[in-house]
Amino acid sequence: MAAGRKHGPAAISIPIMIEIQAVTQRFGSVEAVRNVDLSIRKGEVFGIIGRSGAGKSTLVRTLNLLNRPTSGRILLDGQDLTALSAQQLREARRGIGMIFQHFNLLSSRTVYDNIALPLELAGKSKAEIAQKVEPLLELVGLSALKDRYPAQISGGQKQRVGIARALANDPKVLLSDEATSALDPETTRSILELLRKINQELGLTIVLITHQMEVIKVICDRVAVMEAGQVIEQGEVLDVFRQPKHEVTRALIGDVIAHELPKGVVERLRARLAKAEAENDATKGTDHLFRFAFTGSGVDQPHLSEAVRRYSLDFNILHGQIDEIQGQAFGSLAILANGTQENINNAMQYLRSQGVVVEELNHVI
Ligand SMILES: Nc1ncnc2c1ncn2[C@@H]1O[C@H](COP(=O)(O)OP(=O)(O)O)[C@@H](O)[C@H]1O
Numbered sequence: 001m002a003a004g005r006k007h008g009p010a011a012i013s014i015p016i017m018i019e020i021q022a023v024t025q026r027f028g029s030v031e032a033v034r035n036v037d038l039s040i041r042k043g044e045v046f047g048i049i050g051r052s053g054a055g056k057s058t059l060v061r062t063l064n065l066l067n068r069p070t071s072g073r074i075l076l077d078g079q080d081l082t083a084l085s086a087q088q089l090r091e092a093r094r095g096i097g098m099i100f101q102h103f104n105l106l107s108s109r110t111v112y113d114n115i116a117l118p119l120e121l122a123g124k125s126k127a128e129i130a131q132k133v134e135p136l137l138e139l140v141g142l143s144a145l146k147d148r149y150p151a152q153i154s155g156g157q158k159q160r161v162g163i164a165r166a167l168a169n170d171p172k173v174l175l176s177d178e179a180t181s182a183l184d185p186e187t188t189r190s191i192l193e194l195l196r197k198i199n200q201e202l203g204l205t206i207v208l209i210t211h212q213m214e215v216i217k218v219i220c221d222r223v224a225v226m227e228a229g230q231v232i233e234q235g236e237v238l239d240v241f242r243q244p245k246h247e248v249t250r251a252l253i254g255d256v257i258a259h260e261l262p263k264g265v266v267e268r269l270r271a272r273l274a275k276a277e278a279e280n281d282a283t284k285g286t287d288h289l290f291r292f293a294f295t296g297s298g299v300d301q302p303h304l305s306e307a308v309r310r311y312s313l314d315f316n317i318l319h320g321q322i323d324e325i326q327g328q329a330f331g332s333l334a335i336l337a338n339g340t341q342e343n344i345n346n347a348m349q350y351l352r353s354q355g356v357v358v359e360e361l362n363h364v365i
């Protein structure tokens, strides 16, 4: 019998690390965060994405009460942070590491001494500090640079120092606010790989704030989308990519997935449809524009050619790509399908039954 079954399915619960309950944050008349509820699971990398000004930083700062919410509660591993005394809160904050866009290193301290700082503040001895800092230097790949000053290392190396410093007190949670936004794409990738490694090797829960869907795509398990202080959509990253519900989400995904049709394609399509209408030839069938999104096995299996064969359609691939999200293949294709209305309907029904997300795009032309 499977471990979870003896209590019945209803008893299987995923352990929660952070519970954000009805959190609202006002600054004067500005409601930066509005009634947000979110549960972040133990051991996951949870992304929060949104455009600039959406309220991401404000929300993440409520997680360690750098912002005390106007209303609502923050539970960290079951403990209500909003109910703690100042002393208890200082203690609880050690369980939360944080990294920032601009690293926030002390320029007068070496790499080693920057990482050692939180341990010094916690009153550790020199020997205890060395015992902690040396393996952290190793973990982030900076052992050889430990005596350098921040001005003598690159941006990516500075962020590695930031990460090691954030881990010094063995936190339960790492908060990352745009930690890769000041870095070039290659360095971003290496920092995200490091965060993934830390997540997997240490089992650390990571909450990652970003305005870049690429970052979410590479590292996150689940994602919440924020807009105007509210969470407008959330779910498994793959599901959100497959079927974004909100216009803002679609636009953010459009940055990394060929989601919207390029202008030139739309213009050619318009011309083609106008011509077909002028000719009014019923034997030619009608054109329909679709977007197909498919994941996992749908990418490998020839569902598309099968649909074409079964229903005697013409498929013209206009635009698209096959990508990988969280180790799973993900495809997004814009297709012009030509055939009788009945065959088109049947083909789309068939594709949907095979797990392909089918969306009519006729509104774009
Ligand atoms: N300390 C503050 N005082 C007043 N307004 C603030 C403060 N912090 C943030 N805001 C406002 O709250 C909104 C959300 O900001 P922020 O959380 O920084 O967004 P994001 O991180 O998503 O770009 C913005 O309109 C911003 O101007």
Ligand SMILES: [Mg+2]
Pocket (backbone or CB within 6 Å): 056, 057, 058, 178
């Ligand atoms: Mg921000």
